[in-house]
Amino acid sequence: MAAEATPRLRVRGVTVRFGPTTALAAVDLDVAGGEVHAVIGENGAGKSTLMKVLSGAVAPDAGELWIDGTPYRPASPLDAANRGIAMVYQELSLVPHLGAAENIVLGREPLRRGLLDRRETRARARAALAALGHADLDPDLPVRRLPPAVQQIVEIARALRSSGTRVLVLDEPTSSLAADDVERLFETIGRLRAGGLSIIYISHVLEEVRRVADRFTVLRDGRTVGAGRVADVSTPALISMMAGREVTQIFPRSARHPGKPLLELRDLAGSPKPSSASLVLHAGEVLGIGGLVGSGRSELLRVVFGLEPVRRGVIRVGAAWGPASPWQRLAQGAGMLSEDRKREGLAQALSIADNLTLSRLAGLGPGRLVTRGRQAEAARHWMEALSIRAAGPHQVVGELSGGNQQKVALARLLHDEVDVLLLDEPTRGIDVGSKAEIYQLIDRLALQGKAVLLVSSYLPELLGTCDRVAVMTRGVLGPARPASELSEHQLLTEAVGEA
Incomplete structure (x- = not known):
């Protein structure tokens, strides 16, 4: 697609400094009207900071911006929205106790005689949701009762509520969406592009970028290091x-030799999901669980780990039989990585050392005491082993990039010395370099005799890292088969119940 003489959005030489740290260094970006432009880069590359500049949340220290040839320097996020910049962040910003309709009009509520016009509120919400293929969604239902995928749809609908939107920024928009919702989103993006809207698409899933984007810009270490047409680059x-280096192998696969069974499930059922799950996971094996969002995959891990009740069936972890609490599971040698690292996986306000060690403090001081020095020493060991990039063990974990946060969560399981790792979407929302490092870690753990049960929505990940893959369909777990005998098409067909 040829660039317009006057781009819809032009960024030149934008620099942002936070104290001694330079987050952006002379970044350039051109986005044409009616174009989907992918902004890609590893975690910490500067993508989030650039989006904050566009949204008016951060003022640049240097550089210039234009919208349709007019100088653009938003004083606030509200000013940016009024001038046509709409943002959809990966971390949703919905008000959980309000209905979908109230969230969609929030900040721009229609009034009648000084009061909220509920009829108009519902009408606007239904129109916005219909544009995304969700006309049947109850606009009065509190968003806390909606699954994450539908909450994401409400967030996007809110961004599109204004007819004056000129640039829509989507930050990892498919991270919580089921396959059919992803297809609807792509269809909507196509309609919006055809209508002349400019879309900035941020994603770590390069397959999505190749499918949906016209052009791309790559950021690395706060600088623009590449740009062009997606069709012209491999x-x-x-x-x-x-x-900034050649990543030769995304999915490392060493020769694995599965050993004795460490986890066994027989007709396991939770409330309400899963409805029936049976499997045997061996030492030195990576077993993948595929399926659509909402099929019961995450619930399966939560039931096994003791976060959700067992309604029926048998669980064996090592030599222990039956249900157990999370603390008991840790003592039995099983640990879990949550798909939601922000709210469940990590204590964002605590340090790396605290997050790594709080579940196992034994040995970090004399007697039952814990010393900061011993705690920091333990944290440094795992930071070095997993290449966690941070200022030090006492840095607040919420300040780290997504990839490094995920490594901290994995390091905690290693510090806990578990033999069975229950990993729920371990690479969601992290960059391709960090993904490759986590895949290498999973491979090493399998070689060390650990047993890994991996839930993922990313089909290449399941086929590339797992020895066997089973698919969850409407709460029922199918048989685990060798990954070498499966294809993405087969997994998706089984996931939608058409196998």
Whole structure:
């Protein structure tokens, strides 16, 4: 797609400093009208900071911006919205106790005689939801009762509520969406692009970028290091630009030799999901669980780990039989990585050392005491082993990039010395370089005799890292089969119940 003489959005030489740290260094970006422009880069590359500049949340220290040839320097997020910049962040910003309709009009509520016009509120919400293929969603239902995928749809609908939107920024928009919702989103993006809307698409899933984007810009270490037409560049070239190095193998696969069974499930049922799950996971094996969002995959891990009740069936972890609490599971040698690292996986306000060690403090001081020095020493060991990039063990974990946060969560399981790792979407929302490092870690753990049960929505991940894969369909777990005998098409067909 040829660039317009006057881009819809032009960014030149934008620099942002936070104290001694330079987050953006002379970044350039051109986005044409009616174009989907992918902004890609590893975690910490500067993508979030650039989006905050566009949204008016952060003022640049240097550089200039224009919208349709007019100088643009928003004084606030509200000013940016009024001038046509709409943002959809990966971390949703909905008000959980309000209905979908109230969230969609929030900040721009229609009034009648000084009071909220509920009829108009519902009408606007239904129109916005219909544009995304969700006309049947109850606009009065509190969003806390909606699954994450539908909450994401409400967030996007809110961004599109204004007819004056000129640039829509989507930050990892498919991270919580089921396959059919992803297809609806792509269809909507196509309609919006055809209508002349400019869309900035931020994603770590390069397959999505290749499918939906016209052009791309790569950021690395706060700088623009590449740009062009997506059709003119290969995926390995994009990965190399993002990482600043050649990533030769995304999915490392060493020769694995499964040993004795460490986890066994027989007709396991939770409330309400899963409805029936049976499997045997061996030492030195990676077993993947595929399926659509809402099929019961995450619930399966939560039932096994003791976060959700067992309604029926048998669980064996090592030599222990029956249900157990999370603390008991840890003592039995099983640990879980939550799909929601912000709210469940990590204590964002605590340090790396605290997050790593709080579940196992034994040995970090004399007697029952814990010393900061011993705690920091333990944290440094795992930071070095997993290449966690941070200022030090006492840095607040919420300040780290998504990839490094995920490594901290994994390091805690290793510090707990578990033999069975229940990993729920372990690479969601992290960059391709960090993904490759986590895949290498999973491979090493399997070689060490650990048993890994991996839930993922990313089909190449399941086929590339797992020895066997089973698919969850409407709460029922199918048989686990060798990954080498499966294809993405087969997994997706089984996931939608058409196998």
